[in-house]
Amino acid sequence: MTDFRALFIGGLGGFLLLALSSYHSTDPSLNTSGSGAKLQNWMGQSGATLSDILIQIFGIGSFVFAFSFIVWGLRLWRRENFGSLWMRSLAILSSALLLGVAGGAIPGGSWSTHASLGGAGGTLALNTMTGWIGSVIGFYPHIIIAIISAIAGIVLAGIGIALKQKEREAVLVTFLSGGAATISGASSIWDRISSTFSRPKEEYADEEYEDNDSDEEEYAEEDEEIDEEQEDESDAPPERIAVVNPNKTATKSAAKEKSKQVKLNLRNQNDWEYPSLDFLQEVPPQVKEEKLDESALRKNAELLQNVLNDYNVKGEIKSIHPGPVVTLYELEPAPGTKTSRVVSLSDDIARSMSAVS
Numbered sequence: 001m002t003d004f005r006a007l008f009i010g011g012l013g014g015f016l017l018l019a020l021s022s023y024h025s026t027d028p029s030l031n032t033s034g035s036g037a038k039l040q041n042w043m044g045q046s047g048a049t050l051s052d053i054l055i056q057i058f059g060i061g062s063f064v065f066a067f068s069f070i071v072w073g074l075r076l077w078r079r080e081n082f083g084s085l086w087m088r089s090l091a092i093l094s095s096a097l098l099l100g101v102a103g104g105a106i107p108g109g110s111w112s113t114h115a116s117l118g119g120a121g122g123t124l125a126l127n128t129m130t131g132w133i134g135s136v137i138g139f140y141p142h143i144i145i146a147i148i149s150a151i152a153g154i155v156l157a158g159i160g161i162a163l164k165q166k167e168r169e170a171v172l173v174t175f176l177s178g179g180a181a182t183i184s185g186a187s188s189i190w191d192r193i194s195s196t197f198s199r200p201k202e203e204y205a206d207e208e209y210e211d212n213d214s215d216e217e218e219y220a221e222e223d224e225e226i227d228e229e230q231e232d233e234s235d236a237p238p239e240r241i242a243v244v245n246p247n248k249t250a251t252k253s254a255a256k257e258k259s260k261q262v263k264l265n266l267r268n269q270n271d272w273e274y275p276s277l278d279f280l281q282e283v284p285p286q287v288k289e290e291k292l293d294e295s296a297l298r299k300n301a302e303l304l305q306n307v308l309n310d311y312n313v314k315g316e317i318k319s320i321h322p323g324p325v326v327t328l329y330e331l332e333p334a335p336g337t338k339t340s341r342v343v344s345l346s347d348d349i350a351r352s353m354s355a356v357s
Helices: 002-021 044-077 085-103 119-137 141-161 165-178 186-198 201-235 248-260 294-310 339-344 346-356
Strands: 315-321 328-333
Touching: 002 044, 044 085, 044 119, 044 141, 085 119, 085 141, 119 141, 294 315, 294 328, 294 346, 328 339, 339 346
Parallel strands: none
Antiparallel strands: 315 328
């Protein structure tokens, strides 16, 4: 029974690895328009669908599942105990999410339908985390978050795959040595954090008193400088001061009058009449006779078609629906074109249209 489970889990990992390795963005899947596209996934339709779902959610973090199942199968085949399966599974899921966040900072190119390698889940998580703590980190917050997520994802992957301690250390050292130029400041940050938590409470109290004393000295020096500046200004001849907000006094008096004003009772006045329609201005005749310029609409449609071709989005604009404010261009994607790719490129297409026009 153990051998059967080992073969099943290992075979599932091999299936996922081959399906993810041969993933192609034009393969028919749940979010692909049309059915005429050629299937290029090595594992057939099931492999194309499964790999598309995983990459859409986890991005490059999907490969963690494949490697985990393969290693788990080998461990079971060798009768090795790797602890709680639930904890390993939770570590693998967290690792896939964190590696997807790290992939959100890497451009996806033509391999993925998204703009990055993090998939929808990783890109959304990276943007959310950047919005939360971007002001705290300062410069390039998305890069710093991606690096930290990559390190944490690799550590959790080693724990979830059930690698031994020496194997996990070797993987982590290899990753850190390869990206040492990028994360040169990570060690100093970790040293500061660890030293902060390892220091006794008495040192924090001493530092707080020192900080308060230094702040009081700074405030005293600033007060002396301000007093000296005021004395220098009092010796100088008076200058004409420009009025910045002349409506302050008028606003205060108006507020007082408004508070004293009594509400008028208009409900009991029976002789009140609606305003006459003669106050409205008639529509000029040239506006009534104005018609839509069909040539301009067709020109914009051709321009939109060229922009879509620049982004490698194949399709045909079937109809144009002009409106009072927004004109709707109905696009029918070509077979094999994913609708999610068109949606993800909407902002870039809009910028290109505004730049060309």
